Amino acid sequence: MVLDLTVLTSGKKEKLEFEFEWTFEDLGFLRQHSPIDSGLFHAKGQVLKISEEFVLQLDYSGSLNFICERCLDSLEYASSGKVYKALSTQEDEEEEDVVIYSDHQLNLVEVVEDDILMNLPIQIVCKQTCKGICRTCGKNFNEGPCTCNTETIDSRLESLKNFFNNDEEV
DSSP states (O other): OEEEOHHHHTTSOSEEEEEEEEOOSOOGGGGGGOEEEEOOEEEEEEEEEETTEEEEEEEEEEEEEEEOTTTOOEEEEEEEEEEEEEEESSOOTTOSSEEEOBTTEEEHHHHHHHHHHHHSOSSOOSSTTOOOBOTTTOOBTTSOOOOOOOOOOOTTTGGGTTGGGOOOOO
16 A cells, blocks of 8 residues: 655645555565465554654554464464654655655555564464474374484494393403
C-alpha cells in the first residue's frame, strides 16, 4: 500500500489517516526463515505534520506461516506491532528511526516488513520445547522416540570397541 502524502506536503492538511488490509505476495524479505505464505494483515494509523516534520504512527497485526526450524512442521506465527517513526526525504546516518519517502509517496508495506524483520526471533520454532527430528530417519521427536541406533563410534577408535570383552587374562 502506497500512501500519497501530497495533501500533507502541500500544507492542505495536518493529519492523514489510513486503514488497509493485505497479504504479502512476495515473502523474499523473510527468506532466511523458510516462510510458507502470508495470512491477512491489517494496518491502521496516521501521518501527522508536527512543525515542519512528518511523523508516522502505525499499528499492524496479521499472521505468517513458517516451517519450524527444528522439526520441520508448519506453524502459524502471529505478528503485530506499533511503529512510531519520523518521515524524511533524505537519509540521515545519525537517525535510526526515520522512514525515507520520495515523490510524496510512502510505501507502508515496506515499513511493516522492516518492523516484522526487526521483531522476529532468530530461530522460528513451533514451541520452545520442540525436540526436533532424528538426523538418521527423520522421525519427529515431538511424536515419540525413534528406533535408530544412535551410538556412533569414531572410526579411528573402532578397534578398541571389544578391548574389554576379551576373556584372556593379562
